[in-house]
Amino acid sequence: MISFQVPQAIQQANLSAVRLIVSDLDGTLTASDRLSAALIEAFEQLAAAEIRVLISTGRSVGWGMALAQYLPVAGVMTENGGAICWPEQAPIILSPIAAIADHRQQLQQCFQQIQQHWPQLQAAADNAFRQTDWAFDVTGLTEADLTQIAAIAMGQGLDFVYSAVQCHLLPRGQSKGRSLWQVCQSTFPALQPEQIVTVGDSPNDASLFAEFPLSVGVANLVPYLHRLPQPPRYLCQQPEVAGFLELVEVLLRDRA
Structure with missing residues (x-):
């Protein structure tokens, strides 16, 4: 704590x-x-x-x-x-993103890796209207789950944050x-x-x-x-x- x-x-x-x-x-x-x-x-x-x-x-x-x-x-x-x-x-x-399309592909691939561990997670409906991050479910995730997801994101060169509404994969920094x-x-x-x-x-x-x-x-x-x-x-x-x-x-x- x-x-x-x-x-x-x-x-x-x-x-x-x-x-x-x-x-x-x-x-x-x-x-x-x-x-x-x-x-x-x-x-x-x-x-x-x-x-x-x-x-x-x-x-x-x-x-x-x-x-x-x-x-x-x-x-x-x-x-x-x-x-x-x-x-x-x-x-x-x-954010200094060189190529949005390549970045979004990286975000999606990271989310797919996360889904292998938590297959119930669903991508947010508004990801099609996002440029820099990727949003998905937070409901039902424990603190331990969130810590593990953050580690997966960091391993893929991304950051991870969450709120009471959603989880987000982000560019580092x-x-x-x-x-x-x-x-x-x-x-x-x-x-x-x-x-x-x-x-x-x-x-x-x-x-x-x-x-x-x-x-x-x-x-x-x-x-x-x-x-x-x-x-x-x-x-x-x-x-x-x-x-x-x-x-x-x-x-x-x-x-x-």
Whole structure:
């Protein structure tokens, strides 16, 4: 078990300097797998307070293009840091992949090797719309299973992450945190680390917690805390989008 400091309650945070929220999607902005009117209202309140929102998700580029177009957010980083989608623009691949077709063949072959050990696993329906990663079932996998799958991926020159929703095979070194630094340098160069708050709910958000000083977990992250190299600095009392709305309340409180 990894030792860690217990996160502080989000109500104790001073977030008055924050100008950008970078949030996971599933399990963080959703409730029972749905987006709510309360979330859209919160996005609008944040915009009025001049706080931008960037979604960082394990969902595909295809999902990201739609979300960036229809939600009142700055953009959507997809595939656990693999690409960024801005409104009205073509996706930008963030990972240095020389040949997408060859890379996707490598991902599929690795998944087929994993299936030899866990034949019940099914590939995600949206893999056809992915560029940098390969997604598949997480349901029913134990911690020991996940550790073995990570070892298989590493043996094939790939990385592996998982969330409460899916497992992902990735190019070596690709992560939400690393790609967020890249996006900030190119698109938000004036922002300092203390002006960015990251929020998530699963192990695939670990790099967001580790690489940014202001990090927040919603309450459904608690079962995964012992699996994280570094926990978030703050923890919400409520799960899913209710926890995100707690964070929004603190952000707006600090501007009152």
